Amino acid sequence: MKIARYPGLLNFMNYRYPIRFSVLVVTALATYLLAPIGSETYGGSWVGYLLGIVSALIVLMLIWYGIAKRHLPRHRATKPGKRTLRHRADLWRSTQQGRLSLHINLGGSLIVFATLHTGFQFGWNIHTLSYVLMLMTILSGFYGLYAYLRLPRLLTRNACGATLDELRHEISKQDELARAHALGLSDEMNLLIRKARLETRLGGNLVQQLSGRQINCPTTSAVRQILKIGSRNIENEERGLLRDLYSVLLCKESLVLRARRDIMLKARMKIWLYLHVPLSIALLAALLAHILSILFFW
Amino acid sequence: MIYCLLIRLSHNRMGAVARKESILSGDSIRIGRGVPCQLRLHDTRVALLHATLKHSKDGALHIGADGLESIKINGVTQKNADLNPGDRIEIGPYLLIVDPASKGPYLSLTAELTQPTVEQVSCPPLNLDALEINKLKIGMMLAACILFLFILLPLLPAFSPALDKAQSSLPVTLRDSWNPGHMSSGHRALEKQCSVCHQQGFRAVPDKACKACHKNSEKHTSNDAQHGVLFKTLHCTECHRDHKAAAGLMPYDSARCIACHGDIKARSAKANIPNVHEFTRDHPPFRITLRGERPLKVQPTPSLREAPGLKFSHQVHLDKRGIKSPEGDTVLNCADCHRPDKGGFKPITMKQSCQQSGCHELYYAEPADGTVPHGSELEAMNKLREFFVHWLAASAENRASCGADAGNQLELALACADDLARKNAATSLFDKKDGCGECHEIIAKPENTEVPWKISPLHINLKWYKNAVFPHEKHTSTECRSCHDKANSKSSADLAMPPIEKCRECHVGDRTTRGKVSSACDSCHQFHAK
Numbered sequence: 001m002k003i004a005r006y007p008g009l010l011n012f013m014n015y016r017y018p019i020r021f022s023v024l025v026v027t028a029l030a031t032y033l034l035a036p037i038g039s040e041t042y043g044g045s046w047v048g049y050l051l052g053i054v055s056a057l058i059v060l061m062l063i064w065y066g067i068a069k070r071h072l073p074r075h076r077a078t079k080p081g082k083r084t085l086r087h088r089a090d091l092w093r094s095t096q097q098g099r100l101s102l103h104i105n106l107g108g109s110l111i112v113f114a115t116l117h118t119g120f121q122f123g124w125n126i127h128t129l130s131y132v133l134m135l136m137t138i139l140s141g142f143y144g145l146y147a148y149l150r151l152p153r154l155l156t157r158n159a160c161g162a163t164l165d166e167l168r169h170e171i172s173k174q175d176e177l178a179r180a181h182a183l184g185l186s187d188e189m190n191l192l193i194r195k196a197r198l199e200t201r202l203g204g205n206l207v208q209q210l211s212g213r214q215i216n217c218p219t220t221s222a223v224r225q226i227l228k229i230g231s232r233n234i235e236n237e238e239r240g241l242l243r244d245l246y247s248v249l250l251c252k253e254s255l256v257l258r259a260r261r262d263i264m265l266k267a268r269m270k271i272w273l274y275l276h277v278p279l280s281i282a283l284l285a286a287l288l289a290h291i292l293s294i295l296f297f298w
Numbered sequence: 299m300i301y302c303l304l305i306r307l308s309h310n311r312m313g314a315v316a317r318k319e320s321i322l323s324g325d326s327i328r329i330g331r332g333v334p335c336q337l338r339l340h341d342t343r344v345a346l347l348h349a350t351l352k353h354s355k356d357g358a359l360h361i362g363a364d365g366l367e368s369i370k371i372n373g374v375t376q377k378n379a380d381l382n383p384g385d386r387i388e389i390g391p392y393l394l395i396v397d398p399a400s401k402g403p404y405l406s407l408t409a410e411l412t413q414p415t416v417e418q419v420s421c422p423p424l425n426l427d428a429l430e431i432n433k434l435k436i437g438m439m440l441a442a443c444i445l446f447l448f449i450l451l452p453l454l455p456a457f458s459p460a461l462d463k464a465q466s467s468l469p470v471t472l473r474d475s476w477n478p479g480h481m482s483s484g485h486r487a488l489e490k491q492c493s494v495c496h497q498q499g500f501r502a503v504p505d506k507a508c509k510a511c512h513k514n515s516e517k518h519t520s521n522d523a524q525h526g527v528l529f530k531t532l533h534c535t536e537c538h539r540d541h542k543a544a545a546g547l548m549p550y551d552s553a554r555c556i557a558c559h560g561d562i563k564a565r566s567a568k569a570n571i572p573n574v575h576e577f578t579r580d581h582p583p584f585r586i587t588l589r590g591e592r593p594l595k596v597q598p599t600p601s602l603r604e605a606p607g608l609k610f611s612h613q614v615h616l617d618k619r620g621i622k623s624p625e626g627d628t629v630l631n632c633a634d635c636h637r638p639d640k641g642g643f644k645p646i647t648m649k650q651s652c653q654q655s656g657c658h659e660l661y662y663a664e665p666a667d668g669t670v671p672h673g674s675e676l677e678a679m680n681k682l683r684e685f686f687v688h689w690l691a692a693s694a695e696n697r698a699s700c701g702a703d704a705g706n707q708l709e710l711a712l713a714c715a716d717d718l719a720r721k722n723a724a725t726s727l728f729d730k731k732d733g734c735g736e737c738h739e740i741i742a743k744p745e746n747t748e749v750p751w752k753i754s755p756l757h758i759n760l761k762w763y764k765n766a767v768f769p770h771e772k773h774t775s776t777e778c779r780s781c782h783d784k785a786n787s788k789s790s791a792d793l794a795m796p797p798i799e800k801c802r803e804c805h806v807g808d809r810t811t812r813g814k815v816s817s818a819c820d821s822c823h824q825f826h827a828k
Contacts, residue, residue: 044478044539121542126448126475164424183340184333190342198417203424206431237333263424270426274433281437282444289448293476296453297496298503 017105025112032116051117058110063280065103107138130286137279144272155265158258167259174252181245196222200256203263212264219253300327300403307410326352343390452476456499466490480543508534516826552808555819577807583798587764589757603791607756609737610790624656632778648672663726675749686715762795766822
């Protein structure tokens with residue numbers, strides 16, 4: 001039985017775009033390296049202008065992808081089964097995956113084109129700022145690609161079929177159980193459990209979500225404290241309660257860690273867009289300033 | 299023994315009352331949140347063992363708070379109290395009401411949580427969307443900052459010359475961000491004055507901006523009209539690109555030269571120079587410029603001689619055994635006479651080179667004495683005449699020898715001195731083999747009454763290549779004689795200029811070759827040299 005190979009972002013249409021853009025990149029490198037000996041290899045030379053124009057067009061195409069994806073209606077997919085030229089040409093436009101594959105490969109090749117365009121001359125100016133913004137935008141995009149390829153698997157593995165709401169519900173149930181168990185114990189223990197119930201934090205601000213941790217997590221410290229208290233000389237009745245409470249808290253801690261990891265992975269999957277989009281807009285402005293300055297001081 | 303019917307009342311979310319009954323019995327009933335208590339009140343505001351219900355000595359039901367705890371009975375905080383039907387006992391957040399029907403050991407209690415804990419559990423954002431960060435807004439703000447700093451501010455000086463002047467003296471100017479790189483060292487002072495060169499927006503730097511300072515820049519061809527035709531569309535900035543810091547202004551680019559000189563006839567039909575593409579491939583043989591009566595540009599051949607007008611043997615002077623001098627036999631080296639100077643050599647002079655260490659001192663022949671002044675025939679003759687005037691005045695015997703002791707003595711003496719000086723000069727000073735004739739060609743000039751001889755003018759060649767420069771200072775690692783073989787030269791007419799093949803032993807054109815020195819056209823040639 002032939003198993004259908006699911007087309008990925010990178011191997012879309014049998015590595016169509018990686019192959020095409022590798023050829024372009026090699027051509028650009030060859031042009032740069034084999035330009036007449038002694039000729040200037042910076043943005044102001046003919047090689048530089050050529051690479052600069054190509055790079056600027058690529059930037060516009062990349063930004064257009066972001067606009068079209070969000071604001072333009074999608075192309076209607078052509079009927080399957082037809083292998084006409086038109087069908088093949090329409091395929092990349094008709095599928096989100098095809099367009100994204102093109103977007104990624106264009107971005108990757110832009111690093112080479114723009115770096116050669118700089119002629120490796122950098123300074124504290126708008127020209128280098130444009131280049132740095134471009135690099136940051138592309139690298140944030142590459143992180144996004146990594147996140148989309150890698151993190152969903154980790155997310156599924158971590159969630160084990162449970163949603164975040166289910167996890168939270170389970171945590172509150174464990175909290176209630178812990179509260180009930182603690183009532184038969186000392187005030188100190190009740191305070192500990194109360195703190196674990198009220199101050200254990202899921203999510204939070206940007207850094208807290210991305211880190212997936214809580215410094216001095218009350219639940220974790222409650223688990224440790226119970227172990228310490230358990231080692232003291234306590235009555236048999238309390239010992240049984242303590243054991244039950246310990247198992248409840250352990251269960252809660254594991255749920256909390258899973259919930260935090262869930263939030264962390266989701267945040268890490270999305271954070272790149274919070275860099276990619278603003279940096280793209282800033283890059284467009286910087287590119288405009290770069291081109292204007294070159295034309296003004298021709 | 300106490301028998302207690304406990305009725306627990308609770309309220310669900312909708313406010314409906316739920317009722318749960320249970321029977322408690324015992325000699326005493328412990329009330330608290332702890333496990334050993336029969337009546338457990340599930341709240342942390344209640345102590346583990348808060349109070350105990352028991353019979354008093356007189357048989358009545360009595361409630362007493364444990365330890366430091368206290369209870370409120372009918373609104374009054376008390377430590378101990380007897381219970382009566384209808385009493386309202388407040389223990390922490392719980393209200394216990396003694397049923398009015400209670401009698402003796404049969405107690406009926408209604409327990410209700412009247413002050414539930416309201417716990418505020420905070421719920422921070424669980425995903426990035428909940429943080430409400432507007433990506434578009436951040437991007438627009440960044441873009442607005444960039445447009446303000448890097449477009450609006452740098453453009454402002456273009457609208458106001460006064461602002462342009464004022465901002466150029468700031469440590470960071472409005473246009474610094476547009477500067478693609480530091481300027482060459484010569485132009486560094488103009489780095490903050492963009493408008494000195496960039497006189498008009500969206501226009502290239504005009505030639506007049508360069509020529510405002512570089513007034514004496516030579517044209518490329520000797521023919522001004524031809525230069526105008528050939529380079530009509532070529533502007534200064536097409537070759538001299540600034541803002542490249544250490545790379546400098548000078549183009550190190552043979553391609554530009556070859557673009558024309560690769561097919562020079564196509565550019566100028568009148569051109570009389572061959573095509574050149576690469577130094578080792580098709581650069582024409584060197585042509586040297588010979589000085590003399592008429593400068594001559596020729597290709598050196600073994601039989602070619604020049605006419606410097608000087609008798610000089612390099613062989614004698616470079617004898618390995620040394621040459622006689624007042625200080626004994628001295629071995630001379632090339633640099634003893636050819637003293638390096640910036641870009642070439644210091645001129646060889648009689649005093650500095652030939653008379654060093656006392657060599658070639660010039661003396662008059664007897665009876666005259668004293669040193670001969672070098673450089674002027676007239677001066678040498680006048681000094682000789684002066685000697686003979688003194689010689690005649692010194693003794694009557696001398697005067698008698700030429701008949702100047704009678705008549706008009708002064709005129710006779712002067713004529714006699716002149717005659718004696720001429721005779722002396724003819725046999726010594728201006729002799730063709732001795733005196734000046736040892737180094738110079740002597741030309742008889744009988745028509746010249748004052749000095750009837752003339753030293754043939756010298757044509758010492760200082761610039762052999764009209765259109766090229768040879769930096770000797772860059773070639774100090776090689777010996778002089780490896781290019782100029784003068785060790786066996788007996789005449790100064792011998793040429794010792796190396797052919798192009800000599801240069802090609804080390805140099806190649808503008809390309810990388812192992813073991814060779816890459817040399818672009820501008821290593822030897824200058825564009826701005828007629």
